[in-house]
Amino acid sequence: MLAGLLIVLLALPLLGLVFVARPRALGAVLFSPAFLEALGLSLGTTALSLLMVITAGTRLAWSLATSRPRPWLERLLLLPIVMPPAVLGVALLSALGTQGIVGPFLQGLGLRLPFSTTAVVLVQVVVATPFYVQAALAAFRRLDPELLLVARSLGSTPWESFRRVGLPLALPGLISGLSLAAARALGEFGATLMFAGNAAGRTQTLPLLIYEALERDVTEAASMALLLLALATLFILGPNIVRRL
């Protein structure tokens, strides 16, 4: 009974979106330059941020899984998930902004982050990393340590034992974490608005465009939201689809 209510609470808003969006508006929105521009920016930045999350996150998860346990560090890695996005945005500004801790130093190198597409990517990395690292960590922990030991005893280097034994076995877990991270990066809104601002073509990702459209035309915004939702669903279900193939 309670579980059913919870499912209804989770599903009903999605259904509402379907009802507000009009099929005719859907087509018009899909081909509008503003939507395509924001979609392109969203997909591009998400791809870039995922690349960074995979390369650095896998390393981090592997070293956390194979070295002595550091439970507090693992817990702290969850902070970006629970921080209010606007707070995260201000935090990023006070670290990397023009007057932030390392901002002036970066500026000396010719790097001005706020209001840039790089800022969009950085925010996505911060919010998506915990999802990936947690999943990767769990996947690496589930590995049988004996297998890695055997690989080492047969003469493989630590890197080889990771790449040829650890990685293939943990892959389903990594992909599942990656799909969550992708969906989260795609949907990132609040911190982006604070840290990267809102400029069409440069920092206005799909969620930001939807928010702007909401105050102009609700139907249009709902149609865009529906398309964003479809994408996110695809990301979330991606691992299941891959497994079926």
Add this chain to the structure above:
Amino acid sequence: MSYTVHIFFLPRPLGMVDVTRRVRALALLGVLAAQACSEDGPQVRVFAAASLREVVDDMAEDFEAAHPQWSVRAVYAGSQTLRLQAEAGASFDLFMSAHAEHLDRLHASGRCDPPRVMAGNRLALVVPEGSSTEDLEGLAKAERIVLGSREVPLGRYTEEFLGRAARTYGENWAHQVRDQVASRERSARLVRAKLSLGEAGAAIVYATDADGLSMRRIPIEDGLNPRANYVAASSSELGRRFLAWVEGPKGRARLAERGFLPP
């Protein structure tokens, strides 16, 4: 009956939580308590444009002091956000918008009395100390200009200003300025926040918001500076009472103190 819930991410001993009936009852109690708390005495629910925050707080305090039986609860956001919420069914007693259009639409759909102009404002161009921008013409060479989004009243007045200024400084000037826009923010106060955070190289804000900033203000000639009109409309007797206060001598005095123009 007891449920075992495994909370994702939590290590096992912590993550396995027994949700018993007692916990559910407590949760229900919490919801009920939260509802009960919001219903003490007549409340004037005010929706107000973000740029009115301090002055409405002032007036609410005066009003509550004069009428201890009433309390004022104000919500501040971009006028377009508040209108959206009102259209979706959020109820208000008095709505103070930074642009006439939002209240005209709410009035047309029968959600409030006819709106009336309650105060005015002007735009101000603000740059950080040490900026190389000296005058309006130099705005075209400024970097990282932050403006209000076109959906926000401030953004509309800004577009009006850019249109007028283009006639003086040329279309090319307006084009260059728009090219340098780093961000279009969702409320007048977010534009100001970008200035305070030191991220904006130049920004156009309301004159009343510029007063609180210790930054350099570049004058805009009267002919180019559009007048922003704040309009107010009530939808209940309580709202009418508070509006009468706002339009009365005490409200006027508070508005003037904060630099708003008379209606």
